[in-house]
Amino acid sequence: MSTPMGFGRMHRKEDARFIRGRGGYVDDVNLPGMLYGAILRSPHAHARIVSIDTSAALAHPKVKAVITGETLAGLNLAWMPTLSADTQAVLATDKVRFQGQEVAFVVAEDRYSARDALELIDVEYDALDAVIDARKSLDPDAPIIRDDHEGRADNKIFDWEAGDKATTDAVFAQAEVTVTQDMLYPRVHPAPLETCGAVADFDKVTGKLTVWCPTQAPHAHRTLYALVAGLPEHKIRVISPDIGGGFGNKVGIYPGYVCAIVGSIVTGKPVKWMEDRSENLMSTSFARDYHMRGEVAATRDGKIQAIRVKVLADHGAFNGTAQPTKFPAGFFHVFTGSYDLRAAHCEVTGVYTNKAPGGVAYACSFRITEAVYLVERMIDVLAMELGADPAELRMKNLLRSEQFPYTSPTGWEYDSGDYQKTLQLAMDMAGYDALRREQAEKRDRGELMGIGIAFFTEAVGAGPRKHMDILGLGMADGAELRVHPTGKAVLRVSCQSQGQGHETTFAQIVASELGISPDDVDVVHGDTDQTPFGLGTYGSRSTPVSGAAAAMVSRKVRERARQVAAAMLEASPEDLEWAVNESGGAWTVAGTGAGKTIQEIALAAHSSLELPEGIEGHLDATCVYNPPNLTYPFGAYICVVDVDPGTGQVKVRRFIAVDDCGVRINPMIVEGQVHGGLADGVGMALMQLMAFDEDGNHLGASFMDYLLPTAMECPSWELGETVTPSPHHPIGAKGVGESATVGSPPAVVNAVLDALRPFGVRHADMPLTPAGVWRAMQGNPIRTDLAIS
Template sequence: MAEINGLGHSMKRKEDPRFLQGKGNYIDDIKLPGMLWLGIVRSPYAHARIKNIDTSKAAKIPGVAGFVTGKDLEKYNLHWMPTLMGDTQMVLPVDTVKYQAQEVVAVIATDRYAVADGVAAVEVEYEPLPVVVDPYKALEPGATKVRDDKQSNHIWHWGAGDEAATAQAFEAAATVVKEHIYIPRIHVASIETCGCLANWDPINKHLDMYMTTQAPHAIRTVLALVAGHVGLSEENIRVISPDIGGGFGGKVPVYPGYVIAVAASVLLGKPVKWIEDRSENLQADSFARDYHIDAELAADKDGRITAMRMKTLADHGYSDSQAAPSKFPAGLFSIATGSYDFQKAFVEVDAAYTNKPPGGVAYRCSFRVTEAVHAMERLVDIMAHERGEDPAAFRMKNFIRPEQFPYHSALGWEYDSGNYHAALQKAMDMIGYADLLKEQTEKRARGEFMGIGISSFTEIVGAGPSSQFDIIGIKMFDSAEIRIHPTGKAIARFGTKSQGQGHETTYAQIIAEELGIPAEHIKVEEGDTDTAPYGLGTYASRSTPTAGAAASMAARKIREKARKIAAHLLEAAEEDLVWDTNKFYVKGSPDKAKTIQEIAFAAYTNHPQGMEAGLEAVNYYDPPNLTFPFGSYICVVDIDRGTGQVKVRRFVAVDDCGTRINPMIVEGQIHGGLNMGFAPAMMEEMQYDEHGNITGGTFMDYLLPTAVESPRWELGETTTPSPHHPIGAKGVGESATVGAPPAFANAVVDALWHLGVRHVDIPITAPKVYDLLKKHGAALEE
């Protein structure tokens, strides 16, 4: 008998064998007969009028089959498309381009070599226009207007909290600290780029759309809404999301390339494949962050936090096309009060257009939580240092206490559960906090700078309850459908889509726990809209909180039917049956039992009269609340005073994500999340010059850490289950990416605080640190 491998088992992943043997099925692995290739000519300018497009030379290249321009799409009213945030963005421009690397013309050819030649041969004449890249300048009177169809470069204003009461609290405070904090523009850069293969069948008016999407059902609906008027009808659209080589949010948005591929397939009547190259991926696909935050924190004379205030300017590029819930233009930024107990807070965000690519939330983060956590954890550290208090003790003093949960935050969230003191204490014990403080003092006396940085974050994930959360009106539930076969094996299908998170294993384990069917006997499928139940997809750490809960709930429905069948088989009353692991037995007679496998067989062969045959269920789970994973991280750095290089000596991460379904997978998620916290903290930034030119649009300059730079992560855990999730799980994919950056920043500032350094913006590069050392007379001129 196979092991059940329910909750808490580090079962090896079921999806591994195909990936280990080169049999993964990624987008570029899919070929269809007669398939054409699509390539895109992109703008070298950040803002320009298109004077002329000459395709005559390209048309003569052998294999080039056609072109699509904005003017072609305009005929079908497909040159602009709506964004999820109520804005619009171009599919292809008719007259002006708004950012460097924007799509200008699509070339279609018989193979990837011919299409590259075709793209190189298209001649476009531009008239450069004035460019605005700084969002502060974009909002100045008389600034160059990015969008001709809008009143100004100001997109929206959003705020949360009590402004007046917060102002009062600041006036009454004993200590106030302020800092301007910039969270730079970054890019997820999954190792697989984006792509699609659109296959329009003109006879049946049917579209097969293979694409790198984290949200296949939402895409299907969007396609139907955007292109319904040209004949795409939702029952005839099948979106297939094959294996995905990393997503991290970058594969949620609808990029113009996807839409152009569909248009090209419809126009030419052939399958059309579009695969981005890395430069296109980095330069044009959805970015994340780009928040300029003025943050303030107030404390009373005892060092208790009394109020927080943040004013933020968000650079959205030329369109607000972030993939966030409709009612949350600044995402879940109002989690910014963090892990601390105080009741006066006010946050506001203004969004601006600039001549940069659109996007906004795509980097392993549940909608702006990273920005909020970074600002708050920096403020807390500055306050502790300013008051001469130990940052750990300061946090312990100000944490929300375990008995205060469920806790109502100043900005309106109900935190489900937490034990922040335990997590920080564990991290301090693991790293040997007291000894580090001693070592730091000794080293400082010798002129050696080491720093200890703490981050005690609270996440907010699992969007979300239908009362508040929707995307284009579709509520953010997610789904599971389970069918038990006569031999006791099962298939389960979900509205989510794994990009490496191990859903095929984790979901099977949840069902195994509920039904006692060994996880290895449960086949999990996702990513085909023709077969999977409708769901909103995988991002924002929502799969376990929503679809994972749906798996439990659907399995429990099955168990209730199984109870009826067992009662029939055992000739006992339903209420006399006891469920144990994988069987029902009659109370008091444990040998009178029917296993789930026996029950499954009976469901098809010997079900009670009057009952429907079969054993299956579906659940669309509408979470009653979000979940609030948390953790405490401690980082130790050593600074080279001769070069400004920061060496991360140790990094301890204690995470609490509630119940851990597969601890091995959870730890893998944390390792990866930590690396994607380290990268933007220390290395990655998407930079632009004053003309809007990207200065780092390849892997030569957009710096992903290798095994050499990456710290050696040390993990710890505490477990505080979510009270409202069926199995107490909270979600974990993004916690570490959200929580880690301030630990690095706090460590570096801690190392330099005695010099007078209060803050350094991420990424904390060697030149930045060296400049700080120099400014404060501490650089070694060896």
């Protein structure tokens, strides 16, 4: 694959080290004298701590320290702020509130001894009734989970609404047709193959703390450590090395990180803590857990008029969801989806339960996953009610290209779109009419085949900063570009890749703007001492925000280059034209052949050349990009499944995905991200589940129980694209990292339920396991968030 000058397919620069096994992850960090930490966790979902005896553990010859909540309370670190202005126990002092909660931290000479010592800690618990079923969390007799909050009398976290209730209710009151459907988007986990962990090294001499940690948001972590631990921010360095998958799991700060830091401060040695798989699945974050009731009002001929939603949101024991401060339900209120309708209203109630905290993670675009699932399921429910074809019903109600920019009933301003074209392309690729004919023939023979459609609109690339912040930190990203005398460049950005290929695509952005080879651009990221401030990589925001910053800072450099070139050519800067041809970018004097390449200009900028007054030498620049709006990528997905009527097994036969993410920088990387997200969607739709039994035992705490999809469950993906550039993004790009994770689950579920149409099944909750499908066929669906009985 040849290297393009700017955008286009090229091999990922980072793969040279990954495919040789030469990546460097946090567990690869080994420092002289380093100690190892291990966490003792609660076996109970809800219990009062009567006593903790650490004496036997401390007597272990290789144990250096045992830290408990009491130790931390002495440092005022027993509780830490969450990303949602709540508090979370670092190590439990009063009660444990979910199974797997952190109770004590052992620091020892090696990880075996640290683990052995956990068994020497004696904790006496007084077990309490647990709140497991979110639907019972607000019952008057429900145990109060957060009795650490003064005066708290229930488990409610918030009530929040969006949209116009009165108008919406009025439309419903007049509607010719209404449909209502309850549905659960179950609790799932991002489950990156690399678990969370940290190496903390506090240097007592310099007072500098260095934390290696696979964080998606290194700068936000640094500021939070400064605020939590009271350390001066310039004395904190966060290094986020190569990350083995994030998917949102590596946004938050977890108790283990704080414990590793305290461990290093207490022992004076570097301390490494790495989660094991069960710890990762049980304690560090989760996603979804939305119990939703959707209602749609429509005309008899299938024009959708309004959508009304009620949500019960299970946030676990501490409200630790990560989303912009203004939006406690994230971006859920984008639930009107891709459709042109008159009114919409949603009410979201957040509740505490005795489950792990977290809430927004796993490639969800701040709850758009839940919103798209809701609306795309509701469209199919309406189609069933009306006897309409789900594709036709969507086509009839999709926003039209001339409506953009479009302000939705809940206040979003969609930047650009051409939805009908995208859906039509997906239908053409699928051979939609032929599939429907095949389905009809199969139904006559008693065979179950289903065709599922989902059309999604994403809203990604947060800020702008005036609307979006996390704990007061505005969502804008810096970038810094240095061009060396020989014309080679180094871009420094604040976000951090977890597999998105930033080292390649961001180099391509700079290359495109400066007319140099991407091989001549190095991207530095993941080290707060080496990069400018910014909010990080999540919510598909890297290309929309940091990518825009990379383009803008390159343009600043290009303008500086114009001034230098003018001096070199003894011309007026206004008379110079920028042009890129196959040999690269150059400023040339209009109407003449005279010009200087960017490499020539770079050398001159660092040389003895006399520059006009007011023009600095060198070609370096910095910028901060504050996005004017989100970008709104969209797509049309069609899934074809076959269901075994005797066993309920689902086989995904085909999956057609047409994505429109605006301008594609590296189409290969876009396709790779789409592939991953589609596989995620198959997993969520068919197999992934974190259920809890009535005592709060986690029933999915290993990969034997929490199933990730494999190539065997995935068809050969059929991808297509349309390109509708974002009008406000410097290069017309939109985010794409989460599109497929958002769009694919409803396509798969709609396909399975379409297959089950002969059984009169209107809805069944994910995951549609063989048992779940069979039970749905019997008219006795499984409650998927609780233990199967």
